[in-house]
Amino acid sequence: MSILTYLHVVVTTRFAELRRDAERGDSPVPTAVIIFGLVFVATIVTGLALTKARDWMNAIPGHANPK
Template identity: 65%
Template structure:
């Protein structure tokens, strides 16, 4: 019976310790904001590179007429 009482007290102590510990990790909101920012930056860079590449390709002269 003493073992059961000991395990019960250890269990309750561990639960109390978990309740006191306020740090449970990072919220998903900042992670989502960071991901959204990275996606927006990637879209902007892709659009800029695509525009520059298209203008560079348009500057290439076509084949000469025979």
């Protein structure tokens, strides 16, 4: 039973430390992970927009690319 008590104290203490310093802007998620996520989503959205635009242009009868 002592291992459960120890783990409970460790987890509770860590959560208290994270909550205590909330005003300083500390985050449990590193900034690099957030930036990678934003770049990943932007790449997906840009790819989908490009695909939709190409499909739309190819649906026009007699469409020819400009020279």
